[in-house]
Amino acid sequence: MARQELGPHSLRVAQRVAEMLDGVEAAVVGCSGGPDSLALALGAEWAGRRPGTRITAVIVDHRLQSGSDRVAAETAELLAWRGIDAVIRRVDVRDTGEGPESAARSARRAALLEVAQDRPVLLGHTLDDQAETVLLGLARGSGVTSLAGIRPRAGSFWHPLLEIRRTTTVAACREWGVRPWHDPQNADPVFRRSLVRRSTLPVLEQDLGPGVAEALARTAVLMQGEDAVMAGLADAWLARHAVLPQDLAGDQSLPALPLPTLPLPDLVSEPRGLARRVVKAWLQRAGVESSFVHVEAVLDLQHARGGAGVDLPGARVTRRGRRLELNPGDESLS
Structure with a gap:
């Protein structure tokens, strides 16, 4: 034709x-x-x-x-x-x-x-x-x-x-x-x-x-641009701040986990919107699906004592001193 x-x-x-x-x-x-x-x-x-x-x-x-x-x-x-x-x-x-x-x-x-x-x-x-x-x-x-x-x-x-x-x-x-x-x-x-x-x-x-x-449909196009910007900011933040526990010299309170930890004071000092995206990206990299409620609960650990945590599907986020650690659940993160 x-x-x-x-x-x-x-x-x-x-x-x-x-x-x-x-x-x-x-x-x-x-x-x-x-x-x-x-x-x-x-x-x-x-x-x-x-x-x-x-x-x-x-x-x-x-x-x-x-x-x-x-x-x-x-x-x-x-x-x-x-x-x-x-x-x-x-x-x-x-x-x-x-x-x-x-x-x-x-x-x-x-x-x-x-x-x-x-x-x-x-x-x-x-x-x-x-x-x-x-x-x-x-x-x-x-x-x-x-x-x-x-x-x-x-x-x-x-x-x-x-x-x-x-x-x-x-x-x-x-x-x-x-x-x-x-x-x-x-x-x-x-x-x-x-x-x-x-x-x-x-x-x-x-x-x-x-x-x-x-x-x-135009809203979707606009949001795709906004989403790309926010994803880039979250990735850059994690590249600067997330570290493996064994790389924290002198901090013996953290076990040698394979998953990066987050510095809680630095995280909560960011605008709430960016902090949410950082937590979401952090969890996604570990294969953990999270809802808005989950992310808010993780950020609210700033008000909790050390050892407090949030249960997620297949994982748990725990506050250890001034850092957040992500622990695999029984169904394993790898």
């Missing part, structure tokens, strides 16, 4: 993918068969044709709905008809407490990475998905990192369509002459994102006027 044969919507999708794939020899596209990912796959095939970029579509069958195997097979056939190599990966979704949406996402991403190896994985998240992500983060009372939403490039996962509305991908599929699959779960209000998509955002658009989704 020549460039001039594309309609305005499909051309816009294809051009955005082409910009992100510039210089890439091979890429994987996650494709559910829905309008966003189907338009992405067709756009990637178009974008990769001239430079010779090899495109492989991966269809992940979560096996959570009746007939999911049929949907996966039909999507693979459609992609093959359009000249796109496609593979199907069936996964077992195990909810270990993070919720069904997160469990399915984790299983899906693991399957995509397994196929991709070192190649980038393109995902079809749109401006609407970005707006929903920011709104959900606001509802949870999240900080800058969460409000920064979906990054254009997050490790192996790339998102070329974050500036494109969902209506554009639907129209692009129509121009390409393909019929996408519409996931019934996207209309199920039991899922928070579906509720935001079908109810909350339309009500906001109705009450506040058009442009709410674009404004929320």
Whole structure:
């Protein structure tokens, strides 16, 4: 299909993918068969044709709905008809407490990475998905990192369509002459994102006027810049101040732990926002997930006596004199 044969919507999708794939020899596209990912796959095939970029579509069958195997097979056939190599990966979704949406996402991403190896994985998240992500983060009372939403490039996962509305991908599929699959779960209000998509955002658009989704997506872009600045400041602070206990000459009160300790007076003398980011980064480096409540409790150890501590998932932070130490729990940090 020549460039001039594309309609305005499909051309816009294809051009955005082409910009992100510039210089890439091979890429994987996650494709559910829905309008966003189907338009992405067709756009990637178009974008990769001239430079010779090899495109492989991966269809992940979560096996959570009746007939999911049929949907996966039909999507693979459609992609093959359009000249796109496609593979199907069936996964077992195990909810270990993070919720069904997160469990399915984790299983899906693991399957995509397994196929991709070192190649980038393109995902079809749109401006609407970005707006929903920011709104959900606001509802949870999240900080800058969460409000920064979906990054254009997050490790192996790339998102070329974050500036494109969902209506554009639907129209692009129509121009390409393909019929996408519409996931019934996207209309199920039991899922928070579906509720935001079908109810909350339309009500906001109705009450506040058009442009709410674009404004929320713009907030994500702004927060991504702020988050990068704060992450850099936290990393620099840790590089200056965090030390291993064995490097503290003359301080025999601290055991020889493999994890860095933090000087509490220096930490709490910083603005609270930076101190929070330092503690969060310190814990993340050790593989410890922490909430706002956890971080606040760690900082509040400035008011506690020596030996006082805060229990975290799989770890404990303890005040030892003028320093904070992080001790692995029974389920081990390594």
